[in-house]
Amino acid sequence: MRLELVAYTPNIETMIATSMLITTSGAQPGTLYDRLLNRPGKVKEVVGRAEAQHGNILEHNRLVWMLEATDGEVLEATLDTSYLTFTRLDGNRWLLSGNLRAAIEYAQEKKTPLTEAIAASVKRVAPDIRFLEHEER
Amino acid sequence: MNVRLLAHTPYELLRERFPTLGWRQLLPHLAYTFSVEKISRACSHQLVRHRAASFSQQSQRYITVKRLAERVVTPPTVDDSTFRGLVEKASDAYQTLVDSGVPKEDARYVLPNATETSLLVTMTGSALFHFYGLRLCNRAQWEIRSLADAMLARCKASEPEVFDNAGPYCYMLGRCPEGRFTCGEMAEAVERYRP
Numbered sequence: 001m002r003l004e005l006v007a008y009t010p011n012i013e014t015m016i017a018t019s020m021l022i023t024t025s026g027a028q029p030g031t032l033y034d035r036l037l038n039r040p041g042k043v044k045e046v047v048g049r050a051e052a053q054h055g056n057i058l059e060h061n062r063l064v065w066m067l068e069a070t071d072g073e074v075l076e077a078t079l080d081t082s083y084l085t086f087t088r089l090d091g092n093r094w095l096l097s098g099n100l101r102a103a104i105e106y107a108q109e110k111k112t113p114l115t116e117a118i119a120a121s122v123k124r125v126a127p128d129i130r131f132l133e134h135e136e137r
Numbered sequence: 138m139n140v141r142l143l144a145h146t147p148y149e150l151l152r153e154r155f156p157t158l159g160w161r162q163l164l165p166h167l168a169y170t171f172s173v174e175k176i177s178r179a180c181s182h183q184l185v186r187h188r189a190a191s192f193s194q195q196s197q198r199y200i201t202v203k204r205l206a207e208r209v210v211t212p213p214t215v216d217d218s219t220f221r222g223l224v225e226k227a228s229d230a231y232q233t234l235v236d237s238g239v240p241k242e243d244a245r246y247v248l249p250n251a252t253e254t255s256l257l258v259t260m261t262g263s264a265l266f267h268f269y270g271l272r273l274c275n276r277a278q279w280e281i282r283s284l285a286d287a288m289l290a291r292c293k294a295s296e297p298e299v300f301d302n303a304g305p306y307c308y309m310l311g312r313c314p315e316g317r318f319t320c321g322e323m324a325e326a327v328e329r330y331r332p
Contacts, residue, residue: 029193
């Protein structure tokens with residue numbers, strides 16, 4: 001099994017912070033996003049407070065991977081989660097995508113080479129979110 | 138209403154990396170995040186019925202609605218002065234409840250569907266095409282049709298290779314799926330969305 005992150009929505013943590021602040025802010029979402037783009041320290045602080053039960057804040061993005069895996073490994077993954085999308089490229093190569101929430105929840109539920117690789121991608125694109133911390137203890 | 142495309146998955150990068158896949162096969166792997174500002178709650182109720190999407194919306198539980206009369210969407214079919222008068226009454230009722238200590242989450246029950254709201258919306262390319270198919274139809278309600286038009290314009294400006302293919306279902310299918318409810322103006326609708 002080999003997983004390569006090939007593309008993702010830019011500024012994922014800025015969008016998470018925007019999504020968190022929208023609920024209680026009278027400012028417009030676009031204005032909040034623009035302000036936060038210039039304030040990485042604020043983004044880090046807000047994202048660090050994120051709570052897992054409000055998972056929708058993790059859905060405003062998409063990560064796209066190229067997966068090399070056997071049919072059995074792909075079948076197992078498709079049975080495990082409904083929220084990742086698979087397209088066969090050829091032979092054992094697949095295009096795989098999902099949002100951060102789907103990626104994190106799958107990585108929390110099960111420990112396999114695929115979920116460990118997904119968790120590594122999550123840490124790369126959103127290093128300040130803490131939902132996977134318990135995995136490290 | 139103000140609509141911005143804030144972020145999206147880079148289509149060009151994926152197309153170059155996977156040249157054997159066409160735009161249609163890439164659609165489920167793409168996602169688009171919009172800032173949708175100052176639409177009515179009536180419109181956002183319709184928007185959130187598209188379940189294959191993600192939403193983060195301003196909450197009336199936490200945000201006090203101030204100067205309601207300046208923060209409503211007025212339908213073109215109603216007399217403006219009559220409408221304003223009714224909104225003023227709702228505004229007074231809301232303020233009376235808030236001033237008497239009723240929590241905002243309960244006082245908001247008297248607010249009208251016209252009250253403005255803003256939200257983040259994210260859809261995959263596939264979900265967006267379905268949304269456009271339904272909500273750009275002449276039979277869709279005017280405000281959500283206007284919202285869909287604004288969202289499509291932003292997508293076309295960003296990725297015309299993909300979104301020049303999007304429009305109401307009559308444009309995308311080459312036939313009207315509305316059956317006996319058809320508007321009978323398919324040719325004009327198709328022409329409107331042709332690049």
